[in-house]
Amino acid sequence: MSILFGLLIFVATISTAVLYGLAMQGHWSGKVDNRALWKPVFVLLGVSGILMLNRALVVEGASINEAFLILWVMVSIGMFISMASSRFYKLKYKEKGKFKKISRNAFIIGFVMFLLFAVTLPGSNVEENAAATESETVEKAETLADNNEKREGQQAAEAEKSAKEKAEQQEEIAQKKAAEKAERAQKAQAEQEAKQKAKQEAEEKAEQERAKEEAASITAGLTAVTLYRVVDGDTVHVMDSDNNTLKLRLLLIDTPETVHPNKPVEAFGPEASARMTELLSSAEELHIEYDQGDQTDHYGRHLVYLYADGVNVHEIMLEEGLARVGYIYEQQRYLNDFRTSEQYAKDKQLGIWSLPNYVNTDGEGFNSEEEAVDEAPAPEGSSEVQPDSGTTEYFSNCKELNAVYPDGVAGNHSAYQPKMDRDKDNWACES
Numbered sequence: 001m002s003i004l005f006g007l008l009i010f011v012a013t014i015s016t017a018v019l020y021g022l023a024m025q026g027h028w029s030g031k032v033d034n035r036a037l038w039k040p041v042f043v044l045l046g047v048s049g050i051l052m053l054n055r056a057l058v059v060e061g062a063s064i065n066e067a068f069l070i071l072w073v074m075v076s077i078g079m080f081i082s083m084a085s086s087r088f089y090k091l092k093y094k095e096k097g098k099f100k101k102i103s104r105n106a107f108i109i110g111f112v113m114f115l116l117f118a119v120t121l122p123g124s125n126v127e128e129n130a131a132a133t134e135s136e137t138v139e140k141a142e143t144l145a146d147n148n149e150k151r152e153g154q155q156a157a158e159a160e161k162s163a164k165e166k167a168e169q170q171e172e173i174a175q176k177k178a179a180e181k182a183e184r185a186q187k188a189q190a191e192q193e194a195k196q197k198a199k200q201e202a203e204e205k206a207e208q209e210r211a212k213e214e215a216a217s218i219t220a221g222l223t224a225v226t227l228y229r230v231v232d233g234d235t236v237h238v239m240d241s242d243n244n245t246l247k248l249r250l251l252l253i254d255t256p257e258t259v260h261p262n263k264p265v266e267a268f269g270p271e272a273s274a275r276m277t278e279l280l281s282s283a284e285e286l287h288i289e290y291d292q293g294d295q296t297d298h299y300g301r302h303l304v305y306l307y308a309d310g311v312n313v314h315e316i317m318l319e320e321g322l323a324r325v326g327y328i329y330e331q332q333r334y335l336n337d338f339r340t341s342e343q344y345a346k347d348k349q350l351g352i353w354s355l356p357n358y359v360n361t362d363g364e365g366f367n368s369e370e371e372a373v374d375e376a377p378a379p380e381g382s383s384e385v386q387p388d389s390g391t392t393e394y395f396s397n398c399k400e401l402n403a404v405y406p407d408g409v410a411g412n413h414s415a416y417q418p419k420m421d422r423d424k425d426n427w428a429c430e431s
Contacts, residue, residue, distance in 0.1 A: 005055040012051055013074065016044040020078055024085055027102065045109075048074070065120040072113035079106030214310065222287035222307065227280045232258045233272030233323060236306065238286065249301040251291060252338050253314050254326030254422070256352065256366050262418060266366055268352050272322040279316060283308035291331035298425040303331060315341045321351020326364045327423055329430075363398050363429075365422040395420075398429035405429070 023037035052067035086099035225238035228245055233255025236248045256266035258273050280286060288304040296302055306313050314334070317323035318341035325342050328335065346353045352366065353359065360367050393415035395401040401415060402408065409416045411426035420428035 005051060005059060009048060009051045009055065012044055012048040016041060016048055016074070019044060020081075024081065024099075024102075027099065028085060028089065045071075045074070063120070065117060065122070068113055068117040068120055072110055072117050075106055075110035075113055079103055079110055082106055211310075222289045225286050225288055227286060230273060230277045230280060232269065233276050233317065235301070236276065236280065238288070246288075247299070247301045248288065248304050248306060249297055249423070250306055250314055251303050251331050252325055252328060252335060253317060253323040254364060255317065255323045260424065267355060267358060268322060271351070272317065275317065275320065275322055276313065279308050279313050280306075285309055291333045293330035297423075298427060305334065314338060318342045319344050319350075321345035321348070321353050324352060324359055324366075363422075401429045 019037060019041045023041055026037055049067070049071050052070060053064060056062045056064040056067045082099045082102040086097075086103060089098045090096055223240065225240055225246065228237040228239050230236050234250045234253050236250070238246050238248060240246055255272040255276075256269035257263045258265050258269035285308075287307040287310075288302070289307065290302075290304055294303060312334070314323070315337065318325065318338055325335070325338050345351060358366055393404075395404070395415060395417075398408075398420050401420065405413075405415065408430035409428050411421070411428075413428075416428050418428075
């Protein structure tokens, strides 16, 4: 409220001063009707006075005496301005009385404001003195009441402080008990977790022991070897306990070619070689197992089953679609198991089984693009392509050759063709 009254009084005062200056200018020049300007001046002066009186009555701390003082100052300033203008006008135009009426009216209004200011001064009459005495009495009573209220407030504050301290002590005790309880619970939980961890570790250790025992039972009676190098997915070189190098041909599986001198690298051949290298390099123990029948082939390679940490690597290669069951001779101890692993890869279309017609289902090996062209039947009406000179008998595939030679043919036979010798043992289409 005080800010609002102050803003209004400021605007009214500035407006009064501006209009007063314009009225003085018009009076000096004689070109402006004085009544048109002096009326707003008196109206704004009255508005300023009313606003000041209202402020004194409404705003706490303001007084009527201050309002009359401000009005007296404003009118006095106007009177001095008109007196100065009268003096300058007389000196310039040698004419008297130009601003005499304005100065007189300003003096009268200023004198009235001064009287009002003097009357409203504090302590100017008996009534005000009585009011002041009464005010002092009221102030003393209020002071006494305030002191009593302060004492009561201090007592209440002390009581509240005491109750608060007691509540804080009780809360502290409760928090301490809760912390002790939580600590006991945490300790019990840690002990329980330690027991569970110990139990889990014991179970894992027992499982490892069982796995080792199972692997030991599998490898019991087998020959321990160490890895020398991996040739491809189904051919590995190892060393026995006497540091003799053994060239191994893994039984009952066939993987795509990667190192054949007369063939390009076949699809999934590098993957098969890499997987075999990974299985054997990461194993702690390698073992080989012989089957019934011949233990070596025409090239002196040992025909074996190979185990990495007690796991048959043949089955892993078959299950992952990196090998097929092939070269089935008299060694057939795990043929049914291998067929099951192969069927899993077939059903999932993994590896070599993901390529349509890639696996040669009529014989051994895989149908690379070159072999597909070689084994494709000749078109009707065209002469059949004959083998190179030195070959007196020609068969399109092993099926035709086995119809004449059930056991296949050796490398020096006239019907021998390298493409039919898939295991490269210098014997083609062996059954």
